[in-house]
Amino acid sequence: MVMDQEMGRYPSSSSSSSSSGAPNLHVLAVDDSHVDRKVIEKLLKISCCKVTAVESGKRALQYLGLDGDKSPVEFDGLKVNLIMTDYSMPGMTGYELLKEIKGSSRLREIPVVIMSSENILGRIDRCMEEGAEEFLVKPVQLSDVRRLTDFILQGDEDRQKVGSSKRKLWDVPRSWFTTSCS
């Protein structure tokens, strides 16, 4: 369901699960608000992610190579591990961007998280049905971002090890999450 904004307490454990240093996630953040882009960028950087922030769904699709102009090969070096998008944006909404991404065979595996200042149940359901990983109510907190990045990093590891099937973030108990930047 919707993640609330409590600050989780994270034991400062060493990331024993990962081998030689945790890989850095590359996150594509999409938001028309300059203030929100600045904040989400900081939240992600603090969580040791590489961030690319764009101001519209259209620019996001261009970046992902979904606008038809670029071939997929050019984007291997810029592999995106997570997309975080605002819901209400002029032009293309976050929901429409989500549909475009999930409709692409090349990009549909990338987890997409929707952010919104409005906690509207119908909206949340629609996004989850379309394949969103998570729906975050703004303002997004550091604990939300850490939970997300931990989940995706762990998911990647699991997939490499045993090829496990995808599970949704909210199925996992919160106490499971640890975090560290290195």
Add this chain to the structure above:
Amino acid sequence: MEVVGQLQKQYVDFITSLFREAYLDDQYVQLQKLQDDSNPEFVVEVVSIFFEDSEKLLNDLASSLLVSISLFWVFILCLRPSLLLMVVLFFLLFLFQLYSQQQVVDFKKVDGYVHQFKGSSSSVGAQRVKNACVTLRNFCEEKNLDGCSRYLNLVKQEFYLVKNKLETLLRVSITLW
């Protein structure tokens, strides 16, 4: 040293009062927590972006609430009617304007701007601005032009109040620490 200590205390008292009077809320604290040595100007940068965006939004809001029917006045003048005809037309237009204001203003557009303003003020922790935006949105939904105009003034007022206080706060915190 004594002076610095006193100033620091004044700073703490000041910022405490801002929270107590709901100018700022917990989100501002979250922004402060995000600031670190790698980016010691983070809060200043975010707040500056907020100020800049807000000025633009307030201008957009003000102009979107203006009844665009004023163009008709220009059109009539261009027709160069006789004085009597002009007086009659102006009078009719004035009456029309009185009764049709609700239909002419694009409340959806106004609501869009207010939504943006609500979002950005929420993201920096400007609680009173955010709350005023919430009420302004209600007036938009009701297509209440009078309410919108009144509340826009309040939103503007709250914005300039918090802007003033934040500027003082940030200026002092930079000199003291």
